[in-house]
Structures are given as structure tokens and as C-alpha cells.
Amino acid sequence: MLTQQGTIDIYHQHDLPLDINKVIVYSENDYGGAAHVAAQAFIQGEDADAYIVSHLIKNMVFNQSVDFEFPGWPVHFVEDMVFINVNKWPHTPIIPIEEAEATWIYAYQPVRDTVKAIQNLWGGLTGCEVTVQYLTTTHIHDNMQSDYFTSLKPSEIATYEFTGMALHTKNELHSFFTPPAWLFPTLAAGVGLTSSTIFSGHDTDEVVDANAAQRLWTYLLDCSNLDGRTWNKTKFNRSLRMAREEVARTTEMLEDIKKTLAKANHTDAPQGMWG
Numbered sequence: 001m002l003t004q005q006g007t008i009d010i011y012h013q014h015d016l017p018l019d020i021n022k023v024i025v026y027s028e029n030d031y032g033g034a035a036h037v038a039a040q041a042f043i044q045g046e047d048a049d050a051y052i053v054s055h056l057i058k059n060m061v062f063n064q065s066v067d068f069e070f071p072g073w074p075v076h077f078v079e080d081m082v083f084i085n086v087n088k089w090p091h092t093p094i095i096p097i098e099e100a101e102a103t104w105i106y107a108y109q110p111v112r113d114t115v116k117a118i119q120n121l122w123g124g125l126t127g128c129e130v131t132v133q134y135l136t137t138t139h140i141h142d143n144m145q146s147d148y149f150t151s152l153k154p155s156e157i158a159t160y161e162f163t164g165m166a167l168h169t170k171n172e173l174h175s176f177f178t179p180p181a182w183l184f185p186t187l188a189a190g191v192g193l194t195s196s197t198i199f200s201g202h203d204t205d206e207v208v209d210a211n212a213a214q215r216l217w218t219y220l221l222d223c224s225n226l227d228g229r230t231w232n233k234t235k236f237n238r239s240l241r242m243a244r245e246e247v248a249r250t251t252e253m254l255e256d257i258k259k260t261l262a263k264a265n266h267t268d269a270p271q272g273m274w275g
Helices: 036-044 099-100 104-122 138-143 179-190 210-221 235-263
Strands: 001-007 007-014 023-024 052-053 073-078 081-085 131-137 155-161 166-168 194-200
Touching: 001 104, 007 104, 007 155, 023 036, 036 073, 036 081, 036 131, 036 210, 036 235, 052 104, 081 104, 104 179, 131 138, 131 210, 131 235, 155 210, 166 179, 179 194, 194 210, 210 235
Parallel strands: 023 081, 023 131, 131 194
Antiparallel strands: 001 007, 007 052, 052 073, 073 081, 155 166, 155 194
16 A cells, blocks of 8 residues: 655555554664664564655665565554654765755655654544654764763653744753754644654663663653553563674674675776666
């Protein structure tokens, strides 16, 4: 099945659910993977229920039989919650600022249309008051080389709420937002939805930040209608184990690539081309 909204296509095998109260947006590419581990504690490795595809979202045009990948952002439905994994985004350097600004033409429209689809599907027409939340950590503050932005402990949470076209916060923390971390909740608030960005702290030295992931998972569970007896620590631990296994596989693959490249330095580069 295909549901279209502006520049995005939503591919789904079954009818989209109606009774949705919360949409969780995150990126598996955040360093430390805390939001991804927290989300996977609910998703539990299941195949995506839908994919958000746009000609403005870059995708690898080749594929393979092992780990075959459907294009776009994976979407999962878990009871009355939706999880959207923004696993692809235009390469956005912080400096020079001109290069970052140039990505706006690719980033704005898919986010706008995703938010509009959320509003059309679940924003009051079904009797539900849907909330949009973006999950992330303060890890990017390590890259800012400044004490201006606050780095929290992995066990801490900072919440930023968006209303209308403004950001409202009850704390005095200074946070730096990656592009999707502010764009999704800002545009959601702009169309009248309740929205926020949730930061956990982070552990700089952890490739898989278990403590930050557990804090985000606990936050989601506490703020949901899910039964904590079903969605328990066992499911979180399974998600954490899956993440660590994926990191180990990726590390092994990168080592193989390094060996291949080292050999290629002594031979002529391949000239293969398709098309």
C-alpha cells in the first residue's frame, strides 16, 4: 500500500493504525546509540511496518541479498506508539556554516510532509491528541569544544517543549540541537501538535551508551500507556545486547575493508561502472 503526502511516500503492507497517541522520532546514527537502544527495547528487532521514502532523502542505489535494505526511514507501530528512525540525513557539517545551510532544501520538505502526515493521520481526526517527541543525547556537545553547552550525566534528562512557533523550557541548560532534533518538534508545533525534544546525558567513552539508553527507555515507559510488566528490563537488555552485537559486526566489517584497501594500494584501482 502507498500513502502519499507532498514529497514523501509511505509504503506499508497493512492499513495504518488509527489509535496513535505518541510519535517517537530518533536516529540510530547518534553516537552512543542511546535513543536507538531505547526504541529497540519496544521494537524488539521486528521488521519495519512502514517506510517513509522521498527523492530528497539519499539512499544507496545498490543493494545485496544479505541484509537487503528497503529505502527510506523505517517506521514501527507498537500499541499506541509510532517509532520513526531517521537513519538517513544529508551530510551536514557544523563548519563551514554555508555547507550546513545548503542542506536545508533537502531536509525541510521531508520533515514538513512527515509532520503533516502525522497531523492528518492522528492529529485529532481520530479522537486522539497525538504527541511528537524527538529522542537524543547531549553527546554532540563534546564536539562543540565549548563549556557553553551543558553535558548531562547519563542518568539525567532535559526536556524542551515547543508551542506554536516558540521553544519553551523550564530549565537553564544550554543545549545544541542537531537538525532533526529541533526541526521535527518545531514543525509539529507549527501545525498545532504537542511536541518536545528529550535529551539524556551521555558517557563520552561508551560506544554503546547503556546508561543513557536505559534512562531514555525508562522515560518512554513512564510516559506511555504500556504495561511495565510486559515491557520490562528483559526487553531492554535484549535490545542492548543486539546493539552491542551490531557494533561488533560493524567493527569486524571495517577491519576487513581496511585490509582490502591496504591491498588495493599496491594494485590498480578497479574501474567498474554501471550505466
